[in-house]
Amino acid sequence: MKYYLGLDVGGTNLAAGIVDENCNLLHKESIPAGAGRSVEEITSDMAKVSKSVVKHLGLPMSKISFWGIGMPSYVNPQTGLLVHANCFGWKNLDIYSYLQKHSSLPIYIENDANCAALGEVLAGAGKGYHDVLMLTLGTGLGGGIILNKKIYAGADMMGAELGHTKLCYHGSSCTCGQLGCAEAYCSATALIRQAKEALQGNESSVMYELCGKNPEQLNAKMVVDAYKMGDQVAQNVFLQYVDYLSCAMSSFIVIFRPEIIILGGGVSNVGDTLLLPLKKKVMENTYAADVIGVPEIRLAECGNDAGIIGAAMLEKYGMDRKKNGVS
Amino acid sequence: MKYYLGLDVGGTNLAAGIVDENCNLLHKESIPAGAGRSVEEITSDMAKVSKSVVKHLGLPMSKISFWGIGMPSYVNPQTGLLVHANCFGWKNLDIYSYLQKHSSLPIYIENDANCAALGEVLAGAGKGYHDVLMLTLGTGLGGGIILNKKIYAGADMMGAELGHTKLCYHGSSCTCGQLGCAEAYCSATALIRQAKEALQGNESSVMYELCGKNPEQLNAKMVVDAYKMGDQVAQNVFLQYVDYLSCAMSSFIVIFRPEIIILGGGVSNVGDTLLLPLKKKVMENTYAADVIGVPEIRLAECGNDAGIIGAAMLEKYGMDRKKNGVS
Numbered sequence: 116m117k118y119y120l121g122l123d124v125g126g127t128n129l130a131a132g133i134v135d136e137n138c139n140l141l142h143k144e145s146i147p148a149g150a151g152r153s154v155e156e157i158t159s160d161m162a163k164v165s166k167s168v169v170k171h172l173g174l175p176m177s178k179i180s181f182w183g184i185g186m187p188s189y190v191n192p193q194t195g196l197l198v199h200a201n202c203f204g205w206k207n208l209d210i211y212s213y214l215q216k217h218s219s220l221p222i223y224i225e226n227d228a229n230c231a232a233l234g235e236v237l238a239g240a241g242k243g244y245h246d247v248l249m250l251t252l253g254t255g256l257g258g259g260i261i262l263n264k265k266i267y268a269g270a271d272m273m274g275a276e277l278g279h280t281k282l283c284y285h286g287s288s289c290t291c292g293q294l295g296c297a298e299a300y301c302s303a304t305a306l307i308r309q310a311k312e313a314l315q316g317n318e319s320s321v322m323y324e325l326c327g328k329n330p331e332q333l334n335a336k337m338v339v340d341a342y343k344m345g346d347q348v349a350q351n352v353f354l355q356y357v358d359y360l361s362c363a364m365s366s367f368i369v370i371f372r373p374e375i376i377i378l379g380g381g382v383s384n385v386g387d388t389l390l391l392p393l394k395k396k397v398m399e400n401t402y403a404a405d406v407i408g409v410p411e412i413r414l415a416e417c418g419n420d421a422g423i424i425g426a427a428m429l430e431k432y433g434m435d436r437k438k439n440g441v442s
Numbered sequence: 443m444k445y446y447l448g449l450d451v452g453g454t455n456l457a458a459g460i461v462d463e464n465c466n467l468l469h470k471e472s473i474p475a476g477a478g479r480s481v482e483e484i485t486s487d488m489a490k491v492s493k494s495v496v497k498h499l500g501l502p503m504s505k506i507s508f509w510g511i512g513m514p515s516y517v518n519p520q521t522g523l524l525v526h527a528n529c530f531g532w533k534n535l536d537i538y539s540y541l542q543k544h545s546s547l548p549i550y551i552e553n554d555a556n557c558a559a560l561g562e563v564l565a566g567a568g569k570g571y572h573d574v575l576m577l578t579l580g581t582g583l584g585g586g587i588i589l590n591k592k593i594y595a596g597a598d599m600m601g602a603e604l605g606h607t608k609l610c611y612h613g614s615s616c617t618c619g620q621l622g623c624a625e626a627y628c629s630a631t632a633l634i635r636q637a638k639e640a641l642q643g644n645e646s647s648v649m650y651e652l653c654g655k656n657p658e659q660l661n662a663k664m665v666v667d668a669y670k671m672g673d674q675v676a677q678n679v680f681l682q683y684v685d686y687l688s689c690a691m692s693s694f695i696v697i698f699r700p701e702i703i704i705l706g707g708g709v710s711n712v713g714d715t716l717l718l719p720l721k722k723k724v725m726e727n728t729y730a731a732d733v734i735g736v737p738e739i740r741l742a743e744c745g746n747d748a749g750i751i752g753a754a755m756l757e758k759y760g761m762d763r764k765k766n767g768v769s
Contacts, residue, residue, distance in 0.1 A: 198730075198734065267697050271734075273734055275697060276729060279696045280692075280693035285689075290729070293729050300611075369606045
């Protein structure tokens with residue numbers, strides 16, 4: 116049996132795990148990311164938590180063939196530098212040189228949304244499928260593309276940024292500095308913003324009670340709870356959000372015609388409350404849906420484990436970065 | 443030397459050609475498509491013009507290994523049926539059975555925009571590149587995607603419909619029945635519509651003279667001519683069109699990060715008048731362009747030959763339809 120080491124790096128936690136060749140996550144551990152500290156400290160902790168899971172299982176390092184890492188950034192294959200990890204304030208960082216001080220394993224870094232998509236295809240809602248899109252409805256709108264069971268991240272491996280396609284020409288401001296990105300309408304953050312806007316002058320809405328009369332405390336769950344309670348303001352907001360999301364999805368469908376689209380992230384936790392109206396809207400808003408149908412739409416199943424599993428399995432299912440001179 | 447037979451089927455003409463294994467178009471012929479006639483008549487003419495080019499070169503049929511056909515539709519790989527060829531009024535047509543009456547060559551049908559993109563990559567502006575997008579700015583907005591030097595048309599081979607991604611959420615009506623498609627803003631037809639709208643109440647515009655005071659006669663060249671003459675109304679229209687197109691392109695860039703984007707079709711004939719402002723706008727309107735750059739943008743070089751060359755070379759560079767049971 117072969118074993119793979121996966122590390123999912125986020126702004127909040129560093130989560131490591133050991134995955135066997137059948138994509139089973141055997142053990143995982145998590146420590147705070149400690150954003151704000153030096154590169155040396157954080158990369159040292161990345162190695163520490165990774166080695167700790169190996170030790171916990173009593174495996175000798177020689178049994179581990181690979182260290183895959185998912186990060187909220189890309190490695191530029193031309194330069195080998197981590198392009199921009201916002202949460203750590205890292206820009207054009209030679210992260211490989213820091214990590215190699217701690218391990219002689221082959222290291223492979225991939226965008227975390229791509230890792231999550233791969234994890235879901237190998238061990239979750241996408242099991243058995245070859246062509247899958249994953250959208251993560253969280254702080255941002257993460258996108259992952261799996262083509263023929265491998266991560267697809269664009270010709271230079273810095274693409275698949277589904278959240279930064281344009282949904283509303285010159286529309287709302289996105290955190291990326293552009294206007295009208297799908298992320299600015301379809302993330303959990305966007306849903307909350309839309310609800311806050313709707314609350315202005317609508318203090319009779321149940322949402323206003325749920326957030327303790329302080330709209331700054333409003334979260335996505337409160338919006339959906341109020342919607343389920345029949346609150347009219349929340350209903351308008353949530354169904355409008357669903358319509359935005361369906362239109363973003365329609366663009367990805369007409370390009371990729373994936374077998375399945377998997378939804379993860381905070382908003383997806385509401386399950387059928389999202390899925391049922393969304394499926395209807397995707398049918399309505401997608402070109403040629405009446406003639407050739409639309410893909411299945413399902414909820415993610417692996418939760419936070421998807422990122423670890425996907426990272427661990429990058430050796431087999433990642434894009435081939437070696438041709439670009441990155442170890 | 444191997445020879446390949448390519449046929450580009452449009453609503454106006456049926457254009458056939460013989461291409462050698464180095465992607466040289468050796469000879470071509472074209473006859474009117476005769477839309478409105480029966481399937482038997484049109485498919486018979488498709489075979490006739492194709493055989494004629496073989497005969498002209500004095501090649502025995504045994505030297506031809508393949509008949510590739512580009513059509514303004516898709517073949518559904520599950521059913522083997524041509525989904526919807528608007529210009530002929532064909533829907534769910536078993537076109538293979540008609541064509542096989544005329545030839546025992548292996549037949550392969552692909553969407554015409556995909557064939558044009560492949561032709562440009564093999565013999566035109568995309569020569570030497572592996573990952574290429576092509577946009578055809580014509581009656582519609584055609585899209586072709588070449589990944590790793592092969593046509594990519596989505597998991598079920600009915601995707602790559604770049605023109606029907608959403609650019610303006612719930613915006614202008616598209617011919618496809620949806621709202622806000624990129625095609626409704628970026629095709630030559632859209633440019634003309636935008637110019638006609640701008641002409642209302644602006645009869646002092648040079649465009650009004652160029653179309654003989656009859657806006658129904660306005661075409662894309664007149665809009666660009668007026669723009670080049672410094673006409674303010676035309677300038678507003680054309681630069682707005684360029685901005686729409688740049689935003690559509692930005693979505694494709696952040697997904698695919700192609701090495702190059704090739705522009706074909708009527709509007710592309712104006713050359714640098716389009717290219718120069720477009721390149722500037724693509725830089726402005728694309729996520730992370732300042733950090734990781736944007737692809738090269740070039741004009742198509744093969745004109746109408748691209749479709750013939752691409753169709754002929756489908757055997758080697760097409761998607762593998764055989765796995766879906768289509769001959």
